[in-house]
Amino acid sequence: MKKTTTLIASFFFAVILSAQIVPGQNHKGSIKAIDDQKIMKGDENLSHLMLHPNPHTHAVMNSKSSSFPSEVIGYTTYDLQTNGSVQNRLAVHDDGTMSATWTMSKEFNTTYSDRGTGYNYFDGTSWINQIVQPTDQVDRIETSRVGWPSVFGLGTGEEKVITHSTGLSVLNQASRSSIGNGAWTDASIGEFYMIWNRSVAGGLDGNTIHMIALTEPMGTNWSGSLFNGLNGALLYFRSQNGGAIWDIDTMQLPTIDTAHFLGFSADNYAISAKGETVVVAYFNDWGDSFIVKSTDNGDNWTATTFLNFPHDKYAIDEGLDLDSDGVLDQVYSTDNSGALIIDDQGMAHVFYGIMMYADDDLSDGSSSWFPSTNGIAYWNESYGADNTPSTVHVGDTSLWYSDMMNDHWIAEAPDLNGDPAVGGIDEVGGYALYYRSHASMPSAGLSSNGEIYMTFSGYTETVDNGSQVFRHIYVTKSVDGGTTWKTPVDITPHDDWDGMQECVYGSLSPVVDDKLRLIYQLDFEPGLAVQGDEDLVDWNAIHYLEVDTVGLFDNTTPPVSVLEAEDFNNRNSRVFDILGREWKTNFADLPKGMYIIDGKKVFKNK
Numbered sequence: 001m002k003k004t005t006t007l008i009a010s011f012f013f014a015v016i017l018s019a020q021i022v023p024g025q026n027h028k029g030s031i032k033a034i035d036d037q038k039i040m041k042g043d044e045n046l047s048h049l050m051l052h053p054n055p056h057t058h059a060v061m062n063s064k065s066s067s068f069p070s071e072v073i074g075y076t077t078y079d080l081q082t083n084g085s086v087q088n089r090l091a092v093h094d095d096g097t098m099s100a101t102w103t104m105s106k107e108f109n110t111t112y113s114d115r116g117t118g119y120n121y122f123d124g125t126s127w128i129n130q131i132v133q134p135t136d137q138v139d140r141i142e143t144s145r146v147g148w149p150s151v152f153g154l155g156t157g158e159e160k161v162i163t164h165s166t167g168l169s170v171l172n173q174a175s176r177s178s179i180g181n182g183a184w185t186d187a188s189i190g191e192f193y194m195i196w197n198r199s200v201a202g203g204l205d206g207n208t209i210h211m212i213a214l215t216e217p218m219g220t221n222w223s224g225s226l227f228n229g230l231n232g233a234l235l236y237f238r239s240q241n242g243g244a245i246w247d248i249d250t251m252q253l254p255t256i257d258t259a260h261f262l263g264f265s266a267d268n269y270a271i272s273a274k275g276e277t278v279v280v281a282y283f284n285d286w287g288d289s290f291i292v293k294s295t296d297n298g299d300n301w302t303a304t305t306f307l308n309f310p311h312d313k314y315a316i317d318e319g320l321d322l323d324s325d326g327v328l329d330q331v332y333s334t335d336n337s338g339a340l341i342i343d344d345q346g347m348a349h350v351f352y353g354i355m356m357y358a359d360d361d362l363s364d365g366s367s368s369w370f371p372s373t374n375g376i377a378y379w380n381e382s383y384g385a386d387n388t389p390s391t392v393h394v395g396d397t398s399l400w401y402s403d404m405m406n407d408h409w410i411a412e413a414p415d416l417n418g419d420p421a422v423g424g425i426d427e428v429g430g431y432a433l434y435y436r437s438h439a440s441m442p443s444a445g446l447s448s449n450g451e452i453y454m455t456f457s458g459y460t461e462t463v464d465n466g467s468q469v470f471r472h473i474y475v476t477k478s479v480d481g482g483t484t485w486k487t488p489v490d491i492t493p494h495d496d497w498d499g500m501q502e503c504v505y506g507s508l509s510p511v512v513d514d515k516l517r518l519i520y521q522l523d524f525e526p527g528l529a530v531q532g533d534e535d536l537v538d539w540n541a542i543h544y545l546e547v548d549t550v551g552l553f554d555n556t557t558p559p560v561s562v563l564e565a566e567d568f569n570n571r572n573s574r575v576f577d578i579l580g581r582e583w584k585t586n587f588a589d590l591p592k593g594m595y596i597i598d599g600k601k602v603f604k605n606k
């Protein structure tokens with residue numbers, strides 16, 4: 001009986017989620033916001049931050065009342081863990097030990113001069129640094145001021161943490177000869193300053209390091225210069241001997257050039273490696289999103305576009321009017337936060353937050369995003385390249401979206417109170433400012449039997465502090481290769497404090513067995529101190545969370561009811577689609593898909 005229910009629920013998801021955007025209307029009425037995200041690398045003059053600590057007394061957190069026990073393994077006052085995609089921050093080693101990292105500071109001031117890699121190690125029994133309160137947080141592992149750690153072990157048994165040093169203007173590799181033991185030594189990588197790295201170990205012997213990083217951009221607040229014409233060039237580096245010699249550096253991978261792009265942005269990318277396969281994914285906004293892949297350990301590369309943005313090399317304030325009706329268009333793309341994993345067959349799987357954008361003021365040097373956009377899309381290589389035409393869909397005006405995105409819209413922050421929308425106390429403004437979808441910061445893992453898991457940080461509409469809504473970490477999975485996905489489960493319910501805990505930047509180990517293993521950042525205030533809200537500086541706890549995979553989705557119920565068209569033909573109900581658009585058409589004449597009627601999600605199947 002249980003199996004039957006699950007199958008039905010899965011079927012619904014498969015069909016429903018192929019009908020996320022129904023042509024017919026522009027998205028009038030959605031609140032929008034100017035993109036004023038300040039990209040941070042950490043040596044900025046953070047004059048907007050207050051000079052004194054948040055006066056409230058910090059509680060020691062635990063989640064004993066929760067069914068998903070988590071443990072605090074560190075603290076930080078520097079709370080911006082990424083400008084876009086979540087980094088690989090948890091390395092689960094073959095012997096079951098684990099290394100966890102995060103960008104860490106213990107200062108309550110505007111400089112965070114002690115910033116560096118927060119590190120903890122699980123030796124198979126316990127975390128070596130026992131953290132009871134924030135003052136237990138140990139110092140950074142590096143000798144200079146760094147940030148953005150990628151952590152991994154090598155085949156030799158060495159351990160590495162790669163960061164960028166704002167103190168020395170270099171990429172830094174902190175190394176030690178034995179995972180979990182010994183002193184760290186620092187060395188720089190390459191000849192000039194690259195920032196915001198993503199690094200992984202690969203190769204048949206596990207001793208290749210594949211790294212991507214960005215050149216410093218030029219323009220407001222930046223002192224970089226163009227690299228082969230690109231403002232912000234995403235470059236590839238490789239070492240085949242564990243970081244001693246880099247036999248490839250500052251390489252531009254296919255399509256990462258001025259024939260296709262004007263530039264690239266901090267943290268909008270991911271890298272993953274398995275054996276001799278290595279893949280880089282880029283999660284764009286006003287441009288194509290794509291992977292580049294090598295199956296010979298980084299010698300040769302091929303690019304595939306998974307979201308074919310309708311206009312190449314779009315420059316902000318250029319104006320986009322695909323249907324030439326004199327009205328500037330709204331477009332769907334990624335929200336710059338994506339995840340990438342490679343399966344045992346060497347196939348790449350990507351996930352990204354979905355965002356709607358507009359550039360309807362051509363003199364402001366900026367564009368707008370729509371904070372109530374809610375969704376995560378999925379793609380794998382078996383789907384092929386996105387061939388969505390650069391034209392507006394029939395029935396739409398001044399609205400463009402990718403069919404590839406729309407057909408694989410797999411998860412959303414949930415509707416928890418049964419009203420038509422996903423929106424809480426801050427839905428009209430004042431929301432925590434991450435510049436992301438309500439469902440974002442995806443991180444992914446695979447089990448040996450081919451199940452795909454994806455965690456994300458989701459807007460949790462019923463939990464707020466009186467002015468802003470909190471985010472929790474959710475997980476969903478697919479047992480059929482990505483075709484259908486389970487109803488997401490909140491794995492950070494935190495029954496204590498009435499759930500008023502902000503859970504962001506979940507970084508999931510890509511290897512899933514009987515457990516999911518992830519770290520995430522938690523505090524008591526929606527939003528960030530370093531970017532966006534510019535909240536008061538306070539302690540953020542880094543939690544390690546282990547979740548049993550067995551039975552995890554057993555209590556999820558089908559998220560929708562199925563009703564025949566006739567059921568509604570004679571009713572006076574207002575009909576909304578999942579994006580909150582009201583439909584005046586007779587229910588029987590509407591396209592197949594999901595609607596919200598009288599507060600209930602309804603699937604129309606004919």
Ligand SMILES: [Ca+2]
Pocket residue numbers: 316317359360361362363364365366367
């Ligand atoms: Ca503009």
Ligand SMILES: [Ca+2]
Pocket residue numbers: 320321322323324325326327328329397398399
């Ligand atoms: Ca138009």
Ligand SMILES: [Ca+2]
Pocket residue numbers: 415416417418419420421422423461
């Ligand atoms: Ca709701």
Ligand SMILES: [Ca+2]
Pocket residue numbers: 432468525526527528533535
């Ligand atoms: Ca806030």
